[in-house]
Amino acid sequence: MATPYEEIEVGARTVRVSNPDKVYFPERGFTKRDIVHYFLSVGDGILGALRERPTTLERWPGGVFEGAKLSTRGDNRGDAFYQKRIPKGAPEWVETVRITFPSGRPADEVCPTETAVIAWAANLGTLTFHPWPVRRPNVDHPDQIRIDLDPQPGTDFADAVRVAPQLRALLHELGMEGWPKTSGGRGLHVYVPIQAKWTFVETRRAVIALGRELERRLPDLVTMSWWKEERGERVFIDYNQMARDRTIASAYSIRPRSRAPVSAPLRWDELESVAPEDFDIVTMPERFATVGDLHAGVNEEAYAIDTLLEWAERDQRDEGLGDLPYPPDYPKMPGEPMRVQPSRARNKA
Structure with a gap:
């Protein structure tokens, strides 16, 4: 019974x-x-x-x-x-x-x-x-940057792992540290704690600048294109995860x-030796008891994003790279380009 x-x-x-x-x-x-x-x-x-x-x-x-x-x-x-x-x-x-x-x-x-x-x-x-x-x-000022490495069709978790060390190196150049975790699927998330003094618009702009710099360094591996038809077999940096009311599954x-996987905090040095399916509701409790909370550091130091915002201004000034599209359910945002799929825009032209 x-x-x-x-x-x-x-x-x-x-x-x-x-x-x-x-x-x-x-x-x-x-x-x-x-x-x-x-x-x-x-x-x-x-x-x-x-x-x-x-x-x-x-x-x-x-x-x-x-x-x-x-x-x-x-x-x-x-x-x-x-x-x-x-x-x-x-x-x-x-x-x-x-x-x-x-x-x-x-x-x-x-x-x-x-x-x-x-x-x-x-x-x-x-x-x-x-x-x-x-x-x-302070609900209008993010205290985290969340970088979503989202493998596109033809790529998988291993491709996100290939991008991750270059992302970490870039963060180190900025004087920052990131904390990775599996998404629970094919992706990889990296959290960076920041000072809670910038708006959602500013923090999203900072992630766009970071993603564009990573795309320059890894053009065959990374894409910042919002439009799926332009992404190819690359890892998409989903910058809109930093828009207001967009969230990522927690650690x-x-x-x-079907297998009840979980989003698992990781150490940088184990990225190449693990797979998302290693972590589920059976294996995670033992792992947690052994290694503790590998994301505890996310709640400790907080970094400034001034340099990333300077990069955003540089991209706009020197290369004409302004804002990128918001999700379709968002109101039109100041400075945002048209939300028209490139192939449709060409056909209309």
């Missing part, structure tokens, strides 16, 4: 886990109970990634079954969805922070402050946590794929 619910003690809180025997990953038989206990096993790490940050919850209440789909802006009939506002009925100890979307509409998002909040969210079917690159006291989050 299935257990209707369990109560677990998480710090000073009691968290109720309903239907703990419900299977969330049929291929491996992982249940909701397994999901909750996984998050508790890496609690200090994932709380470090989420603490005091507005966080969107990616909820899969029916689990990750064959054919399951995530709802989108254009089609909300999916089996899973993004929760951008605090759910009704949340315990009083689940804190929030008010953020503003690009449209100007506000929302009160979950703002994790303790591990119990993560367990509570997991009970709601949250597998992936999407924190903003800001903290509650230690579970990705909704």
Whole structure:
């Protein structure tokens, strides 16, 4: 007989886990109970990634079954969805922070402050946590640059790994350090802590300048083109991950794929010896117990981005390289080029 619910003690809180025997990953038989206990096993790490940050919850209440789909802006009939506002009925100890979307509409998002909040969210079917690159006291000024190395068709994780040392060398030239992690898929993410004094527009511009410099050095490996038809078999630096309300799966989050992979913090010296599938809800707890939180440094030193902003001005002045397109659901931004696919623009001409 299935257990209707369990109560677990998480710090000073009691968290109720309903239907703990419900299977969330049929291929491996992982249940909701397994999901909750996984998050508790890496609690200090994932709380470090989420603490005091507005966080969107990616909820899969029916689990990750064959054919399951995530709802989108254009089609909300999916089996899973993004929760951008605090759910009704949340315990009083689940804190929030008010953020503003690009449209100007506000929302009160979950703002994790303790591990119990993560367990509570997991009970709601949250597998992936999407924190903003800001903290509650200063929600309009990012304190992180997140560099998304996104392999395009014809490339894979190994190609992102080939780019990573050159990216690190470039960061070192800027007096910065980065902290890598797997995306949980084919990609690689590198986080760089920065001083929370620049706007989203400025930090996005800084990432564009960084990406363009990396593209100059590795033209056969790296692309900054927003348009897929122009990217080729290269690694795309997804600069729009630094736009307001665009987020990256947090370290230690579970990705909704059949094997239950997780986004795993890495050491630079192990990039070439690991693969994304090495890290899942079974292997990560033991790894975390052994190596600790490899992303702890993200929350320590903070760097300036003045040089990157100077590079952006140089690119505009010397090469005529201005802004790049925003995502299609964004309002038109000052200085942004036309959002027209190059092949369509040529056909109209």
